[in-house]
Amino acid sequence: MKTIVCIKQVPSTNEVRLDPVTSTIIRDGRLSVTNPYDTFSIELAIQIKEKLGGEVIGLSMGIPETERLLRDAMSRGVDRSILLSDRAFAGADTLATAYTLSLGVKTIGAYNLILCGKMAIDGDTGQIGPELAEYLKIPHVTDVKEVLEVNEERVICKKITDKGHQILEVKLPALLTLLKDINLPRLPSILGIRQSLDAPFVLKRAEEVRADTSKIGLIGSPTQVLKTYVPKNSSEAIELKGSQTKVVNAIKDIIGEVN
């Protein structure tokens, strides 16, 4: 059983702190962390390996520093990792990222399962998993809450939908995106950390994965982020005066606005 886990590096906090005088963002120098949703993918992949044998491969696109997080995944039980890192990948939107990741998957050869977190907590798009599956022309299931059965041929999983859940049987190779709390990610041991320092890790540049330069990075991205800002979160109290009917109508109006 060969499972690929997609791992993204995200900021350790999603809280933005502004300088009280200049109103510029204060970078607190805290280290980046593994996208929390991806930690559940890592754990599930390791559990599957423990049950069926085989290999777990970590895959990421990011800056060279992402190696630290891939080694962290390896300290928990991921066997080897591939980091796609190149200046040409910078500025990629989800489509360009998914394309790049698909090239990384292709360097691995045959595989059974790809696991992604439902989304990354910095971008919140939830698009990478499905887009990657489409590039690879494999089936995918999003919002998986539980894996009921898995072997090298198929997986039976529970997908949460707006109205309830579906139990789906999917032929492998396939891609699943996982909801949070699907499992309890394990902590690495000291021995795991020691092993991770020498565990197989490769960094691949754009040309090594034969990337089509028109499909990667900023150039390959049909969407662009124009502006990032902290949403204003305000609450105010309004005093309602007048007759009961008037007040009730006023409340109805306010609730109506919210709806």
Added chain:
Amino acid sequence: MVSKLNISEEYSEYLKDESRVIGTAESISFPKNEAEVIKIMKEMCKTSTQVTIQGARTGISAGAVPFGGHIMNLSKMDNVLGMRKDKNGIYNITVQPGVILSNLRERISKRRFNTTVWDDASKKDFIIFCNDQEHFFAPDPTEASATIGGMVACNASGARSYKYGSTRDHISAIRVVLSSGDVISLKRGQTLANGRKSTLITDAGRYLELELPKYIMPKAKNTSAYYVSDNMDMIDLFIGADGTLGIISEIELKLLPLPQYIWGVTTFFNDRDKAIQFVCEARESIKSIASIEYFDGNALDILRRQRKSNPGFARIPHLPEKMSEAVFVELHSLTEDLNLKNTFELQNIMDSLDVQENRSWVARNDVDRDLLYFFRHAVPESVNMLIDGFKKENPSLAKLGTDMSVPNNKLKEIIDIYNEKLAESGLKSATWGHIGDNHLHVNILPMNASEYEQGKELYMSWAETVVKYGGAISAEHGVGKLKVDLLKVMYGDQSIIEMKELKKQLDPKELLGVGTLFAQGDR
């Protein structure tokens, strides 16, 4: 400002604290500033009404439980008053005593303070602070909902006191309102005793000549009654005085630069002697350890059961079966490489001790660290829940938790004694705590009244042994009202008389904290 107390109604919760001792009182006040404290105290002094000072009532030695009279609750004095960067580049924050530790930590970490009432110098230093590296307030009692005033009153410590010392070491100035309403302002380094004599001058210019007790404090971690030593800094007398000498109305505390790399390493053992040996060797060979904590097999079993039965504890990591001891080591370093080196050194020590199964957890990021802190916090919480269960059957029962410390060379001996005596008695127990400071909390869990009495006898016998070993009967919780007898064992009757004399010099009518440190009516 002062309300008459109707204990059956809204104020009944103020008659108790986390010790679960329930007291009595006739009135209560919630002053908002020092001026109000002075006004109330003068009124109480005039009518000779005794006063018990409270913060968040998270103490477990009943220091905040009133034994009659008036309750002065300082929880509404919760403003941060200013910030000062001193000539050594250290940031100091001035707070009112009712500021809650967890809130303060959050404000420091997010650098979010309401600075509208701060003076210009404070505002200027705050801007420098915002652009500086991250800082933190080091004392870390397990209960983060404690108030800073409460922490100062009992000189709280916690796991990290192994590296950073207790609250005392992080206080640079205080203001104290005496029972007469006089105020004393003390800055560290400015008012030193002469041998065992000292003169304090109140803000109004009144001179107070003090004769300090003669006892020698143990070399082990200690917060048992008054801190006294030759030529001491007089600020230290009021820190850890359990609210018996004055009301701390303002506190200036020191912040330290936050270490960039904080890792937690939990190692598991199935042999107690090896766990103790591991602690001793780690202490010797690794300098950047911030804390070393221990959990015995009973504590781990309680957690295993909680994890299965209580959804609130489901996120405790799966505990390796058969493992009967766990040791948690926190490493604080400026570089990742140093933490890595020290983590591997811990493994080397385990290897040299021939620990059979190599089980460990390493937390290197916030998420994993929170999990280990949750694990650590879940132990006392689970034990308290167990006790609450027993109490439903038998309301007179209480947890008997020790807070004793010994010098380094007596660690193994005292743990052996605890375990021998517990095995002989057949009493249920769970032990955990700050093994790095040779300071374990042995918790006896009595099921009935006779076991409770048996437990109390054991507790007293341990106190005698600990004192013989040169240790302290209270290392971090304070003597409060529950360890008055143990204090006598530790210092002897003559020292208690000297302590009382000292108290009378500052609180002549003996109004403050009646029943704390000294038995009630024992004037």
